[in-house]
Each structure stands twice: as structure tokens, then as C-alpha cells.
Amino acid sequence: MKITxxxxxxxxxxxxxxxLVIIEGDELPHDLPARDLILARDGGDDWSVGMRCPCGCGDR
Incomplete structure (x- = not known):
């Protein structure tokens, strides 16, 4: 466990x-990748950016 x-x-x-991962749609995915920044784009317009907290707590 300690080694993990x-x-x-x-x-x-x-x-x-x-x-930077660009997705098409009007909402961010529920499960965000651990190290990536998600950019949501709808109709060619960038409207939202999401990421998981870098401290490891799992907040969006």
C-alpha cells in the first residue's frame, strides 16, 4: 500500500x-480525466472548461 x-x-x-481534450456538446462529462483539461464546444463556440482538482480530492 505504501509503495502504491x-x-x-x-x-x-x-x-x-x-x-487539452475538446468535446462537442452542451455539458461536461460527469467523470473527468485525472490529468486532462476538458474544453466543451457547442456549435463552434467554446463555452466551458473543466478539470479534476489536482490535489487528488476528486472535485470537479
Missing amino acids: RWFRKLWGKYGPARR
Whole structure:
């Protein structure tokens, strides 16, 4: 268990780069990816940005 937390902390700091993911629609998905920034676009207009809290609490 201790190694898992250590690995997650290491992966969070040095893991894959964060991405900007663009979705079409009028609402953000309920489950947001851990490291990505979500941009919602409706009819060609950008209207909302969402992400999960970087501290790990899971808030949107």
C-alpha cells in the first residue's frame, strides 16, 4: 500500500503530460480525466472548461 501511494505521487509529478481534450456538446462529462483539461464546444463556440482538482480530492 505504501509503495502504491509513492508510485502515484511519482507518476503525478513525472507522468505523461497533461492534454487539452475538446468535446462537442452542451455539458461536461460527469467523470473527468485525472490529468486532462476538458474544453466543451457547442456549435463552434467554446463555452466551458473543466478539470479534476489536482490535489487528488476528486472535485470537479
